[in-house]
Amino acid sequence: MSDRDNILASIRNHKRPSGAPVVTPPTPARGQVEGEERRDLFVKMATAAAATIEVVDDPEMIPELVGQYLARHNLPSRLVLASDAMVANLPWADHPMIAHRTGPATGQDHVALTSAFAGIAETGTLALLSGPETPTTLNFLPEHSLILLQASAIRGTYEELWRDLRDATNGGADWPRTVNLITGPSRSADIEQKLLMGAHGPRKLHILLLND
Amino acid sequence: MTAQSNTVKRPRVALFVTCLVDLFRPTVGFASIKLLEDAGCDVEVPSVQTCCGQPAYNSGDSINAADIARQVIDAFEGYDYVVAPSGSCGGMISKHYPDLLAADKDYADRARKLAAKTFELTQFLVDVRKVDKVTARLDGSVTYHDSCSSLREMGVKAQPRKLLASVGGLTFKELPDGESCCGFGGTFCVKYPEISNRMVEEKTDNIVKTGAGLLLAGDLGCLLNMAGKLKRQGSAVQARHVAEVLAGMTDEPAIGEGER
Amino acid sequence: MQPTSHRFIDNAHEALHNETLQQALANVRVNFIEKRRIAVEALPEFDDLRKAGRDIRDRVLSDLDTHLLAFEAKVQAQGGQVHWCADAEAARKTVLKICQEAGAKRVTKGKTMIGEEIGINDYLEANHIEPVETDLGEYIIQLRHEAPSHLIAPAVHVTQKQVEETFRKAHRDLDPKRNLEEPSSLLAEAREKLRQRFLSADVGITGANFLVAETGTSVIVTNEGNGDLTQTLPRVHIALASIDKVVPTLDDLTVLLRLLARSATGQEMSVYTTLSTGPRRADDHDGPGAYHVVILDNGRSKLLGTEKQDLLRCIRCGACLNHCPIYHAVGGHAYGWVYGGPIGAALTPALVGLEEAHHLPNASTLCGRCEQVCPMQIPIPNILRHWREEELRRGLAPVAMRRGIGIWAFFAKRPVLYRLATRIGARLLRNFAGKKGRLARVPLAPPVLTQGWTDMRDLPAPSGKTFHALYRQRRTGSS
Numbered sequence: 001m002s003d004r005d006n007i008l009a010s011i012r013n014h015k016r017p018s019g020a021p022v023v024t025p026p027t028p029a030r031g032q033v034e035g036e037e038r039r040d041l042f043v044k045m046a047t048a049a050a051a052t053i054e055v056v057d058d059p060e061m062i063p064e065l066v067g068q069y070l071a072r073h074n075l076p077s078r079l080v081l082a083s084d085a086m087v088a089n090l091p092w093a094d095h096p097m098i099a100h101r102t103g104p105a106t107g108q109d110h111v112a113l114t115s116a117f118a119g120i121a122e123t124g125t126l127a128l129l130s131g132p133e134t135p136t137t138l139n140f141l142p143e144h145s146l147i148l149l150q151a152s153a154i155r156g157t158y159e160e161l162w163r164d165l166r167d168a169t170n171g172g173a174d175w176p177r178t179v180n181l182i183t184g185p186s187r188s189a190d191i192e193q194k195l196l197m198g199a200h201g202p203r204k205l206h207i208l209l210l211n212d
Numbered sequence: 213m214t215a216q217s218n219t220v221k222r223p224r225v226a227l228f229v230t231c232l233v234d235l236f237r238p239t240v241g242f243a244s245i246k247l248l249e250d251a252g253c254d255v256e257v258p259s260v261q262t263c264c265g266q267p268a269y270n271s272g273d274s275i276n277a278a279d280i281a282r283q284v285i286d287a288f289e290g291y292d293y294v295v296a297p298s299g300s301c302g303g304m305i306s307k308h309y310p311d312l313l314a315a316d317k318d319y320a321d322r323a324r325k326l327a328a329k330t331f332e333l334t335q336f337l338v339d340v341r342k343v344d345k346v347t348a349r350l351d352g353s354v355t356y357h358d359s360c361s362s363l364r365e366m367g368v369k370a371q372p373r374k375l376l377a378s379v380g381g382l383t384f385k386e387l388p389d390g391e392s393c394c395g396f397g398g399t400f401c402v403k404y405p406e407i408s409n410r411m412v413e414e415k416t417d418n419i420v421k422t423g424a425g426l427l428l429a430g431d432l433g434c435l436l437n438m439a440g441k442l443k444r445q446g447s448a449v450q451a452r453h454v455a456e457v458l459a460g461m462t463d464e465p466a467i468g469e470g471e472r
Numbered sequence: 473m474q475p476t477s478h479r480f481i482d483n484a485h486e487a488l489h490n491e492t493l494q495q496a497l498a499n500v501r502v503n504f505i506e507k508r509r510i511a512v513e514a515l516p517e518f519d520d521l522r523k524a525g526r527d528i529r530d531r532v533l534s535d536l537d538t539h540l541l542a543f544e545a546k547v548q549a550q551g552g553q554v555h556w557c558a559d560a561e562a563a564r565k566t567v568l569k570i571c572q573e574a575g576a577k578r579v580t581k582g583k584t585m586i587g588e589e590i591g592i593n594d595y596l597e598a599n600h601i602e603p604v605e606t607d608l609g610e611y612i613i614q615l616r617h618e619a620p621s622h623l624i625a626p627a628v629h630v631t632q633k634q635v636e637e638t639f640r641k642a643h644r645d646l647d648p649k650r651n652l653e654e655p656s657s658l659l660a661e662a663r664e665k666l667r668q669r670f671l672s673a674d675v676g677i678t679g680a681n682f683l684v685a686e687t688g689t690s691v692i693v694t695n696e697g698n699g700d701l702t703q704t705l706p707r708v709h710i711a712l713a714s715i716d717k718v719v720p721t722l723d724d725l726t727v728l729l730r731l732l733a734r735s736a737t738g739q740e741m742s743v744y745t746t747l748s749t750g751p752r753r754a755d756d757h758d759g760p761g762a763y764h765v766v767i768l769d770n771g772r773s774k775l776l777g778t779e780k781q782d783l784l785r786c787i788r789c790g791a792c793l794n795h796c797p798i799y800h801a802v803g804g805h806a807y808g809w810v811y812g813g814p815i816g817a818a819l820t821p822a823l824v825g826l827e828e829a830h831h832l833p834n835a836s837t838l839c840g841r842c843e844q845v846c847p848m849q850i851p852i853p854n855i856l857r858h859w860r861e862e863e864l865r866r867g868l869a870p871v872a873m874r875r876g877i878g879i880w881a882f883f884a885k886r887p888v889l890y891r892l893a894t895r896i897g898a899r900l901l902r903n904f905a906g907k908k909g910r911l912a913r914v915p916l917a918p919p920v921l922t923q924g925w926t927d928m929r930d931l932p933a934p935s936g937k938t939f940h941a942l943y944r945q946r947r948t949g950s951s
Contacts, residue, residue: 049743158726399873
């Protein structure tokens with residue numbers, strides 16, 4: 001008998017019915033808000049988690065804002081971009097000073113810009129999916145992670161996120177390799193409980209929140 | 213059927229003395245009786261009581277613990293309420309007896325019934341008898357240690373504070389890190405003395421930090437532990453059971469103190 | 473890892489006298505307790521979520537095989553592999569085989585307690601494969617050749633100064649005159665050093681906080697992002713999980729996630745909660761080419777249907793450790809194996825045997841603070857008591873203690889004898905104490921029962937007469 005058989009047999013031998021009732025767990029009231037309230041909650045929670053947020057009314061402005069970000073942080077004027085339609089269709093051509101490429105990130109990239117599938121207002125969290133247009137390494141290797149999030153893509157609660165993600169992936173059949181739920185920049189408190197930012201992931205998480 | 217009487221029937225309360233009160237500090241028992249009588253109860257002390265069985269139970273001896281539990285149920289179930297000046301013994305009866313005797317056809321239900329009417333002293337006075345003040349007076353400052361079973365098994369925290377607030381002349385100082393165990397734990401303190409010592413040292417550090425002259429608690433086990441440490445440290449802080457102060461019966465030397 | 477739980481008392485003694493450790497442990501209670509409290513207060517539904525989480529787990533455990541099989545099927549449908557391992561040896565061999573088949577020389581690791589449990593690092597090294605811990609705390613203790621001392625903060629026992637010493641010793645290629653006074657400079661150094669390791673690893677091994685049957689997904693929860701780099705960059709991703717990690721749906725997962733970070737660090741959510749499903753897809757540009765989930769039993773299935781089953785609800789938040797006065801006093805290493813604190817005391821005897829670990833369930837006052845803060849409402853004090861029962865039944869309990877309790881019970885069941893014995897005892901102790909009202913030593917009593925007390929504290933003396941004697945006296949006017 002294989003270990004698999006043995007483990008299953010042991011479980012079947014020992015398991016007992018539980019009296020646990022089947023009750024729908026509570027969804028925190030906090031995230032059950034709509035419209036502007038929902039957007040404001042997202043901004044509040046994400047900011048509390050040390051993300052920075054810039055509200056953008058006109059998507060055409062994004063390359064300019066990116067340029068400003070790079071200058072503000074004394075970064076070389078180049079970054080790696082996701083290649084989804086949102087990011088790809090921005091007027092990068094009008095900003096030739098910003099060198100850019102697409103593809104997965106490498107150890108050499110300081111800054112990446114990618115698109116989030118959704119935001120979750122409940123905790124100020126971004127949901128990012130792996131894919132040919134949004135490689136996962138964009139979220140982790142560069143020190144500065146810039147994330148494009150449409151305000152209309154902000155869900156109130158996690159339950160809403162899963163519902164929409166199931167829909168978007170053909171009932172889960174096309175589930176991506178990686179779903180990243182990201183709340184703020186990387187940090188560690190492993191040295192005497194002192195909170196330090198920028199452990200292995202990005203030191204800075206900057207959200208470009210597109211008012212749509 | 214006769215017409216309903218105008219007098220309210222006084223509840224019959226059985227006092228669960230606890231083995232520590234019986235052996236070390238009877239005043240606590242008498243103070244409890246006084247408080248209960250002042251609260252309008254008729255108090256009896258079943259004479260066959262010895263122990264609630266917790267030392268056996270916590271040592272894994274559930275056979276002896278169950279025997280003792282049956283004895284307690286036999287002696288106490290005939291009363292309206294059972295009150296103990298101890299969250300530890302009160303918790304044993306009200307939280308653990310039903311589990312202990314769950315498989316006993318004869319006693320399972322009786323254990324549950326007894327559990328439902330067993331209370332810690334201050335809990336009973338405030339929550340059941342709706343006492344909100346006492347007439348005692350004591351000049352000085354006190355701090356209060358919440359014993360783990362009182363806090364977590366019996367839900368006792370506000371009740372002793374409410375009653376102490378009504379004691380004339382008393383200043384109350386909250387104990388820092390009050391929800392931490394004092395390190396007694398029954399046999400724990402003699403099985404793992406170094407760890408127990410560390411715990412009680414932290415407790416006495418916090419007690420001294422409050423500046424209070426008197427330490428109070430609702431469990432004698434904790435009090436013997438903390439008072440013993442305070443005395444070994446040469447501290448002037450005294451210790452009493454909260455019942456003594458609430459009943460105005462503080463003539464006897466404090467715990468571990470010699471004759472005056 | 474070879475258990476030293478049997479020498480818990482010596483371990484504890486060393487820990488209590490270790491100044492540096494005590495200094496480090498002081499940070500634990502101050503930080504974790506307060507942060508958790510604030511987070512819990514900020515979520516009104518927290519207690520209801522605890523009940524819901526407990527129920528989810530209990531339902532899964534009552535039908536664990538079904539859920540594990542559902543998980544396996546989904547993993548396979550997405551191109552991943554599931555390996556069932558009955559014990560640590562099987563798990564080690566499985567992991568090694570996967571690494572060898574991938575031609576691996578270097579393996580990066582996210583934090584995994586199951587990895588500790590099976591001793592995977594030493595095993596890989598013995599087989600000429602280099603394991604590199606990437607969680608900052610784990611990296612620090614790997615350099616120090618130490619085991620983790622906490623469920624989520626593995627280096628909690630190490631002071632900043634010790635980290636600096638360790639880094640200076642290990643990172644010899646860096647300028648010895650560099651300034652490492654600021655903790656941020658230590659972090660920057662670790663980040664720099666590990667970056668190269670991340671990029672050159674052949675295999676990445678992570679744990680799994682949860683396994684989701686609905687999608688065939690393993691979930692990791694980190695703040696550093698090291699787990700993500702570990703499982704995304706190498707060719708192969710291996711996730712290690714115990715059989716109790718599976719939950720049915722994403723919505724069930726959400727309930728547990730809402731409890732986890734708040735209970736652990738007081739955060740609303742950890743920075744990175746990552747769901748991994750299968751290897752990279754055909755059109756992905758990054759991600760591992762192979763995905764393996766190693767499911768470990770190691771004695772857990774035998775807990776099902778017993779009064780210890782509730783231990784399998786554990787979501788490894790560490791709240792019980794953070795609130796435990798024993799843990800505060802002695803830290804995690806004293807427990808002598810992988811898991812410390814209350815969950816360690818309750819689980820370790822099941823995994824390494826009661827003979828080895830019998831001290832752990834005994835070294836507790838049953839104060840109940842752990843159960844109070846446990847997000848899954850695990851009745852740890854009850855379980856510790858069950859271990860004490862088993863210890864007594866199997867004759868493993870120390871003789872003196874057994875006899876002591878036996879004698880006590882003998883009298884307690886015989887009220888007349890009890891009255892007599894207590895009257896004598898009260899009188900005797902009173903006489904020994906004399907006017908002082910307390911004893912620094914208890915004459916005539918067996919030292920094993922009293923030394924523990926009087927070595928550290930005085931014993932307040934009884935008043936001299938028992939309550940029952942006085943009560944009878946007052947009622948009948950007789951003595």
